[in-house]
Amino acid sequence: MTPDIRVQREDFDQGHELSKFSARNPLSGAICSFTGQMRDFQGHDRATGKIITAMELDHYPGMAERQLQDLTREAQQRWPLDDICIVHRFGVLKPTEAIVFVATASAHRGDAFAACEFLMDWLKTKAPFWKKETGPGGTQWVEAKESDESRAERWQSRS
Amino acid sequence: MTPDIRVQREDFDQGHELSKFSARNPLSGAICSFTGQMRDFQGHDRATGKIITAMELDHYPGMAERQLQDLTREAQQRWPLDDICIVHRFGVLKPTEAIVFVATASAHRGDAFAACEFLMDWLKTKAPFWKKETGPGGTQWVEAKESDESRAERWQSRS
Amino acid sequence: MNILYFAWLRERIGIGEEAVSPPDTIQTVNQLMDWLSQRSAGHAAAFADRKLIRAAIDQIHSNHSLPITGAKEIAFFPPVTGGLA
């Protein structure tokens, strides 16, 4: 099926997306989903210890959709997939809101898992979105992580 | 959080489970889910070509819950996880119904993906459930696949 | 001692559960299968090919060579096939 790709400002419910996705894929035995959600920081970021009060995502309209399309085509060439859904937010993100949702449908669970993780890893290094965090010290653009580059690169050598 | 483990005859909505799971984990940035769903065979199984009209899951009450508990403990020892949910059906399964749902919550997506796939792989070889398929030739117990054993074994050498 | 059967073992034996009192000489899962095989033609058929059978002692997966001493519940079943896809 043609992948369902959306780049949107509006919040969405990941469970509702998963229900819709599985309903449109009744012939797929395996459904994998991943959601990156805005942590309810409660003062500070668990991972970095930084205090964060707000987050905003800048994006490149047009290219964002196009890159996500390209990534889904790449995934479909690598694994036998029945369907893909990607929803990516931009704009102001509130705590506990979903930022990105990726779902894959396949006959086999290994393919569903691999493709979903591949899409997340590549999306993080290819899709034109930029995060900006606001804390007591002001607003700062988040720097890209080396670890994201290397997570994406490991797919180059495989399969 | 204490894993949410359910072994039940009743059908459930995977999207509803995912919404509940993410709502109870507001501090987790990464949520991964997997659903094994009963294919709408429409006459024959895509994977095997066999004609299947009904499916039923036998299980070992008590041990099923216990094995799933043990698997979640194992996953929590291997990866930094915030939470796990497993729902596994037994009894008669109708086309398009969910059979098994596994969700993991973590600070990092790599851990959420790995733990979710590990749980599915091990569940397939350790949790006491047995599938029975009905087709025009009668009813037959499904045989365990070698590939499932080897998928589970690869976790032995890793991490 | 309570014995449980699942999937095709239950169908071949014709019952899902039975309480038995094997003699003290029956000490391992393998010996228990030998002893149970004598109870009926269905038992004998069910236990004919040991490679196809898995056992759990008090709800824990167990090798056929393990001792059954003190066990309250022993279950026999084919390799598991849960999940899907």
Next chain:
Amino acid sequence: MNILYFAWLRERIGIGEEAVSPPDTIQTVNQLMDWLSQRSAGHAAAFADRKLIRAAIDQIHSNHSLPITGAKEIAFFPPVTGGLA
């Protein structure tokens, strides 16, 4: 030719978009950055460290050494940081 800036490049330069007509001698992304740097102090600051800058020609990720001939839209931005976790 339309030039787009995102994230901190837009903030340093002060605009998100501008239409420019570089001379024919400007043939690569790198040369375009040199040329744009002369437009203002903000441009110069934004393009100071090329290692931090990624470019897209007509919405396709591109190396700094690629030719810009015929391009309609060229975008400059830092390495992407979407998704989460």
